[in-house]
Amino acid sequence: MNKKRTTLKDIANVLSISTAAVSKALNDDARISVKTKKAVKQVAKELNYQPNHLASALRKGKSKLVGLIVPRTNSNFFSSVVENMEEVLDKAGYNIIITQSNESFEKECDNIDTLLYLQVDGIIASMANETVDLSYYEKIKSNGIPLILFDRGENDLNVDYVGINDYDSSHMIIEHLVAQGCKRIAHIGGYRRTRIFNNRIRGYIDAIKKHNLPHDDELLTESSLTLEDGRNQIEKLLALKNRPDAVYVASDYAALGALQVLKERNIKVPEEIKLVGFGNEPFTSLVTPSITSISQHSKQIGKLAAETFLGYVDKDVVRQSLNKIILDSELIVRDSSK
Amino acid sequence: MNKKRTTLKDIANVLSISTAAVSKALNDDARISVKTKKAVKQVAKELNYQPNHLASALRKGKSKLVGLIVPRTNSNFFSSVVENMEEVLDKAGYNIIITQSNESFEKECDNIDTLLYLQVDGIIASMANETVDLSYYEKIKSNGIPLILFDRGENDLNVDYVGINDYDSSHMIIEHLVAQGCKRIAHIGGYRRTRIFNNRIRGYIDAIKKHNLPHDDELLTESSLTLEDGRNQIEKLLALKNRPDAVYVASDYAALGALQVLKERNIKVPEEIKLVGFGNEPFTSLVTPSITSISQHSKQIGKLAAETFLGYVDKDVVRQSLNKIILDSELIVRDSSK
DNA sequence: TACTTTTGGTTAATCGATTAAACAAATATA
DNA sequence: TATATTTGTTTAATCGATTAACCAAAAGTA
Structure with missing residues (x-):
């Protein structure tokens, strides 16, 4: 009609x-x-x-669109980040186009192409686990639009970044476990090639050394940190002749997998083994025992990433200096470690 | 540069x-x-x-953009729906703009305005719990672009719809509970004004009657079905002088809340009270005891909704007849009910 | 040979909003 | 009164891609 x-x-x-x-x-x-x-x-x-947005965007050379790339939206962390980004950008007249990489490098490249094609005025991204080749991100930079990374970033790219202090977070966790009397602490970590996981591992090692605790190689594992990885890695740790009395897992999902195995084997948590996760996903407080975890201030991260972007578009061509914002995290102590 | x-x-x-x-x-x-x-x-x-997408979209009068409105992305159901929609639409050259209503009517209206402003070629939506006033959705229709609803829809709008058979799902659940020997089954339901929750309630009542079981008013409650609602509603049911021996909760989140209370009170699940949720969120299999639930075929829903949209844009002006696709659901039996 | 058809383009208009430049009318200033 | 300035608006170009209409040259046909 x-x-x-x-x-x-x-x-x-x-x-x-x-x-x-x-x-x-x-x-x-x-x-x-x-x-x-x-x-x-x-x-x-x-x-x-x-x-008609298309007409005015074409004429003005600005689409008032911001592209967002996240590994997936169904984690509470990312969905909360998005929500807070939206709030800030909305006020400045920007709309967000959300894309998911599903942790796939290929999909991530597709997403970048799509966003550039849609003439977004900037891209805010958190990289997929798989991503090692950064040439696609260079493509964004050479396109002349601002790129801001959060959570999963890379130093090499030399772009703005918002995240938490992963190194210190590891320290907080180890301090807490030591205070609970743990003497042999293992770490189920991510792959070192990813900046955040590397920092968590470095923090773990340094904190362990600081307390003169054993830091055997067998106590440190690397994986993708899916729930399944958590199951597999804890099995390995349980098979050791000298079992750990605490396990710090670098992701809540993997921590949940570990907890499942421990329960199946009737190993009491926290009595026999204490467990700490990372990310403070809602389920950590829902399972039994509830899982101690690190809260990442997702709201702040979303807000700051959005504001960093706005910092670029407000001041015409004047390129502000690089922003690396590192927030403090917070340890949420629950039943699994006390 | x-x-x-x-x-x-x-x-x-x-x-x-x-x-x-x-x-x-x-x-x-x-x-x-x-x-x-x-x-x-x-x-x-x-x-x-x-x-330049803006230029070609302006000239061709088609943006090749599909707007999506979901209550939130951090539920596994919606994120899975989105993923499968994306897959279908991507092949047809369409990109998706995801917006969240956060269950707020106001935000939903904003989202509709934004999407229309961006000249999307169609909108696929699942309505917020709050939404009763449908005038904003009429706005989409009068704009001449296709509107497809999924999961949370409204008959009154008279537009295409993809969802599961909620009425039959209730029957499956009651059949299962009856087979487990339950004699007094309660239902923690959503608000009747929402089509899907109304259907679940109707199915519950009819199935109960069919088996000549008691269908006292006190056994049926309505709420928003958040985790907190689940906690409150189960408290009410436990306070009855004649407690139910099974509770069918119309959402997994509320079911989880109910489970928490039951555990806190040392009421054995499933021995004393059997529990069934709805939606098959991942955590249902992760908690102890794992929660029996209804799987909604999110993949199919996403795929079919996307294909329904494509059905409109392929054939020029020829408006195809209304599509109401109702899928069968599947009962996933877990520990909480056996 | 003379006319028709095909091939491979070019020209110019268009989508809808924005904006630099132009301009007439009203008002102010000397 | 003559000139300058302000006000309120129009004209026309523009953003970049698409497409209807047109056209010249080459190839085909009677």
């Missing part, structure tokens, strides 16, 4: 003025009389006028 | 041909010689040409 959307021209025709006048009236240009503005806005409302 | 993106004109200049020829060459028009096509594509690659 209403096939045709109302355009500036339709309004102009009704009032017998030029489309330029209509455009200016709607944008509150100082050179348009109050009378005309009123009339224009009135007619615009009557005709249910909706500006 | 590379401020200026390459345009058709740049390619045309290099080859000293018209932009029209370049455009046609890139779109494999039959009237362009193989030689020219090769040359154009070669130069396009060299100059790293990226078509």
Whole structure:
């Protein structure tokens, strides 16, 4: 029915003025009389006028769109980050296009292409676990639009970054476990090639050394940290002749897998083995025993990443200096470690 | 640096041909010689040409964008739906813009405005719990673009819908509980104003009657079905002088809340009270005891909703008849009910 | 040879909004 | 009164890709 959307021209025709006048009236240009503005806005409302974003974006060279790339949206951390980003960007008139990489490098590249194709004004991303080759990210930079990374970033790219202090987080965890009397602490970690996991591992090792605790190689494992990985890695640790009395897992999902195995084997948590996760996913407080974890301030991260982006677009060409924002994390102590 | 993106004109200049020829060459028009096509594509690659989506969308009157509105992305159901939608739409050259309503009616209206503003070619939505007023959805219809609802829909809107058979799902659950020997089955349901929850309630009541079981009013409660609601509602049921021996909860989150309370009170599940949830969220298999639940075939729903949309855009103006696709659900029996 | 068809393009208009430049009318200033 | 300035608006170009209409040259046909 209403096939045709109302355009500036339709309004102009009704009032017998030029489309330029209509455009200016709607944008509150100082050179348009109050009378005309009123009339224009009135007619615009009557005709249910909706500006055509494509046309204005094309003309202005700005789409007012921000592209977002996350590993997946169904983790509480990422969904919370997105929510808070949205809030900030919305106020500045920007809309977000969310894409998921599903932890796949290939999908991530596709997403970058799609976003550039849609002429987004900037990209905010958290890299997939798989991603090692950074050439696609260089593509964004060479496109001249701002790129901001959060959580999963890479130092090599030399772009803005917002995340938490993973190194210190490991220290907090080890301090806590030591205070609980643990003497032999294992770490189920991510792959070192990913910055955040590398930092967690470094923090773990340094903290262990600081307390003169054993840091045998067999106590440290690397994996993708899926729930299944958590199961497999804890099995390995349990098979050791000298079992750990605490396990620090670098992801809540893997921690959950580990907990499942421990329960299946009737190993009491926290009595026999204490367990600590990372990320403070909601389920950590829901399972039995509830899992001690690190809260990452997802709200702050989302907010700051969005604001960093806005910092670029506000000041025309003036490229501000690189921003690396590192937030402090918080240890949420629950039953699994006390 | 590379401020200026390459345009058709740049390619045309290099080859000293018209932009029209370049455009046609890139779109494999039959009237362009193989030689020219090769040359154009070669130069396009060299100059790293990226078509400007805004320009072509404006000219063609199609943005190749599909708007998506979901209550939230951090539930496994919705994130899985999105993933499968994406897969189908991607093949057809469409991109998705995901928006979250956070179960808020106001946010949902904002999202609709945003999507229309971005000139999406269609909208696929699952309504917020709060939403009762449908005028905003009428706005989409009057805009002339296809609207497809899934999971949370409304009959009154008279648009395409993809979902599961909630009425039958309730029957399956009751059959199962009856087979387990339950005699007094309660239902912690959603608000009747929402179609799916109304159907679940109707199914519950009819199945109960069919088996000549008691269907006291006190056994049926309505709420928003958050985790907290689950806790509150189960408390009410436990306070009854004649307690139920089974509880069917219309959402996994509320079921989890109920389970927490039952465990805190040392009421054995499933021995004293059997529990069934709805939605088959991953955590249902992770908690102890694992929770019996209904799987909603999120993959199918995502796929079918996307295909329904494509059904509209392929055939020009020809408006196909209304599609109401109702899928069968599946009962996943776990420890909480056997 | 003379006319028709095919091939391979070119020209110019278009999508809708924005904006630099131009301009007439009204008002202010000398 | 003559000139300068301000006000309010129009004209026309523009963003980049697409496409209807047109056209010249080459090839085919009677």
